[in-house]
Amino acid sequence: MSGHQYLSEEGFRVDGRRAQEMRKLDCSLGVFAQADGSAYVKEGNTVVLAAVYGPHEVRGGRVKALHDRAVVNCQFSAATFSTAERKRRPRGDTKSVEMTLHLQQTFETAILTKLYPRCQIDIFVEVLQADGSILSVAINAATMALVDAGIGLRDYVCACSAGVFNDAALLDLNNLEESQKGTGLTVAILPKTERIVLVDMSSKIHSDHVSKTIEAAIEGCKDIHATFDAKIKERVGRLAALINTEN
């Protein structure tokens, strides 16, 4: 009987959320002056900082340059203090490489790379605090940083994690919920078309539950989209007002 009850009979999760509720989402743009674009995204206790450089000339020899589109270069890392247990993570450990790859694939589809031939766009993502759903928060942060840098995107890329506990789909898993064996996936979509750009299933989910879980995650993505959209519009509005007064 001991152990956590991830979803109580009354319908609450350990942290007091209901099954389909997301954690508190917070984000600020332009936090990092040196970069062309940056974003700080906080979903519950998971905090991710993303910085975007570019588009700029391809570094490290022209060989890598592509004549018809931009090169997207991603780098994922986690701060040593980001998890409960302080651990030295050498750059390029398996987890980081995997995350980097996911980001790379996602943003190669999302960025309008054709607009920037022979260019390079660098996306650096650093996890400052890890409390579950790292991949989805990393994607969200990178999206916001790209928007901040003014790089052409097909659409926002919004990501959300979801898992199954006793037949109910839970959204936006925290660390505790993720540590439960055998559940959890991450979905990233382009909200306007609802096209799925990424589904990451790092653990086994019974096939009966997969479609249900993905659908739940998509709903979560849409929520995030709404929040981000409002945030960007507000910021643009504020900038526009600034420009107006300057004139």
Next chain:
Amino acid sequence: MLTQKVFLRKTKRGNILKIVREHYLREDIGCGSVACGRCDSESTRPLQKDFESASKVVEHAHYIVPDTNIVLHQIDVLKDEAFRNVIVPQTVIQELRHRHAPAYNSIREMLAIEERHFYCFVNEHHKDTYVERLPGESANDRNDRAIRRVVGYLQSHLAEQGLSIEVVLLTNDRECLNSAKKEGLTAFSLKEYVGGMGKPELLDKISIDADGSSEGDPVTNKKKFMYPEHLTPIALQAGIKSGRLRSGKFMASRDNYLEGFVCLGDNEDESDRVLIQGLMNLNRAVQDDTVVVEILPESEWVCPSSVVLEDEPEEDDKVDEEDDDGDEVEREKKVEKALKESKTEKGVEKMPTGKIVGILKRKWRPYCGILAPSAIKEATKHLFVAAERKIPKIRIETRQAAALTGKRIVVAIDSWPRHSRYPLGHYVRTLGDIGDRKVENQVLLLEHDIPHQPFSQAVLNCLPKMPWLITPLDESKRQDFRSVPTCSVDPPGCTDIDDALHARSLPNGNFEIGVHIADVSHFIRPHTALDREAATRGTTVYLVDQRIDMIPDLLSSNLCSLISDVDRFAFSAVFEMTEDAKVVGAKYCKSIIRSKNSFTYAEAQARIDDKARKDEVTEGLRVLNSLAKKMKLKRMENGALNLASSEVRFQVDSETHDPIDVKTKELLEVNSMVEEFMLLANKSVAEFIYNELSHCALLRRHPVPPVGNFDPLVRAAATRGFDIQVDCGKHLADSLDRASIDTDPFFNTMLRMVATRCMSQAIYFCSGTIAKEDFLHYGLALPFYTHFTSPIRRYSDLIVHRLLAVAIGADATYPELLDKVRVQNLCNNLNYRHKMAQYAGRASVTLYTQIYFRDKNVLEDGYILFVRENALQVLLPKYGMECTLYVKDKPGGQQRIKVPFTYDAEKCTQTAGDVTLRQFERITVRVSLDRTNIQHQKLVVELVRPHIPGFSVDIEKPMEVDEPRNDGEPEKKKTRAV
């Protein structure tokens, strides 16, 4: 979605870890009352608006908020109907979940009953009721405060709206009670509250607190009786880690209350046991508790005694007083000393001996039993004697002792403090009169942990709506066997028909054999209440006059049962067989059948034997019968064992339900015909599902018994000059076949009975959990076996149906079905339930046998099945039962037997004078019922022939009560006088 919820951090500190968890506090949690106009009306609101106050101590109608200890220890009181409109704070539920699963389940059960108006208030996530632990505050104090906050909040929440409903806190914790009063809350102890309810029987159910008694008697200064203190959990863990202490399961001795064993390790291995002797060393361990032992130095090791010691209070009148404990110490010491002396006489080997220093986990459950008779009528303190002899006496308080004498009651243990000789408990309920067949049946069910409550409404709601009709969609999905001449063959009176058979010739000269099994999985879908209930019950339990169904009657006796002349769904295994019974093809499908006849075994046999009958059903039966004979022959050639056990049927009086006659079940050819085809279907399905779903197939295995197990068999056969080979199943089967004596046809049967005892139990398992070599079914000599053919009465078969349906694509799968850990857990429960069902069945036969012999005193033929050191195990074939005929007195007991017997272990004989009693010998005995112990009546057999002077009873005047020859047996004499 994301709301304005303020959030708060909750920190937990581990060694060096600092874990930060978010905690969302909400505003959308309702108070659960229909009367409330503020909270969200969409949410569940089970609490009533207009109702009476349940207790005189509160004037207005009120909601009750119990604290954790009330729910934990006083659940039997809360279960009473009088408790309604109860608010259970989430804090309480969470604590229960971690501390006590049965109480947690009970409270969940009550929350689910609509009429009781229980409500779980999620206070830990509510913005107004969440409390943070203060520095220096214990977790318990914090929880108590949280519960008080709930009461305070709800009180003002209702008062603000002008409602006259109060909120009342129930707690037995003195400090908490005081704090509550200081904070201006209405709070009572359970005793105060129940006192105002006007239900005296409820007061009995209040459990006694661990600190002595519920009233705090001032006799503490007199308490000389003291058990050693248990070590703290930390000290226990450290001791176990260092290897100084060992943990294991405590098994009390059935015959000696001063003795028990601790089985170390997980398996109940006989070899790895520690003997515990004496009350102080037993130190309050109760049967099945997980305990920690300290093994004594080898110089203090002793050997288990063979003395029978019943824990009988010296003088009955002492029992009623609290302070008898002190005086008992002396007596206890005397008994223990006597015990030690008695065993030094014998030369039995000493074994590791230890003392219990702590208890990791109690395994207390409600116990059935009776109240020990008491001399003082008005006394409120009594001793309870459990039906299970391994359970110590329990001290309870009751004001209704007079009403409870002669009744079977249920009692629960609350605690066992150091200064109390006996564990303290409380009365739970009355079952009925002692000796009443229905009551005794219920005791039997409770003691064997058999779920036997009527099916709940939730379960019944899962049943299909009547009239149930077959739709064209069903027809399109199922193979139609309705025109095929199918029939079922079962014992008389069978209403849950699991299986039906058909056989017809094919153009190529082969036969098509259909084994049609009731399609229960069509009606019982996974994740329903019905499915959960069936999984818990695991099996239908057959008692002599009662059947406790695994699934509701509508399914078991109607919709699933393959009754004749109606369309029924089946899961069919269709085989193609050659004339010499070789299977050349097998196919599985969901189908619709229409059985032509439901035969009893005798009817089917008569049909086959009636040469004049030429109809297609009869012809089919003949084909089946001839094929079955060939199949059986082949099976035997392959080394399958043909073991024997005796089964009896009682003929029961239709009005009184008392047994009037017994018959052993007769075996006809058709019995084995049906059996052969069931075996075939089970075996084929096992192979099929293993091949398709190798990691999660539910199979059944019968482990190869260790060669040593067969020693009694080999020795027994050797006494008659036969050599039994036990190196493999085939050799065993062959040598058993050879070992028969023409003049004594019963010898072979008995030998097979002995062989059965040497076997281990067959068990269900999940194929993903053990190595393939271990799948073997030893008794049937098959590499794969499972149960497929009785889904109405076995849950295992239902799972196999689901697996098979998945394998042939007839049904969808679900996660638990493919998870090997879950399937294995399910198997563990099924194995447990099957074992208990079997025991209960036997106990039921015993019960009936006793009722049958109640007023009888008869001479019967018996056979000596085993010869033991001090007794003969006598088989009475007519009743299919065994009795023990003692030839030596138990040491320490009364000396009654005057004739010395000599035991020869090698030859399996007991000799007295010139008479030698040998194993398998036929003897005549007199059978009667010993009713001296009201809870443990037993059959007594006495030797009549061969005549041993001074030992055998004289048959010339067997019915005389005042038979002078029986002077040495006062107990039995008394029996006959009853």
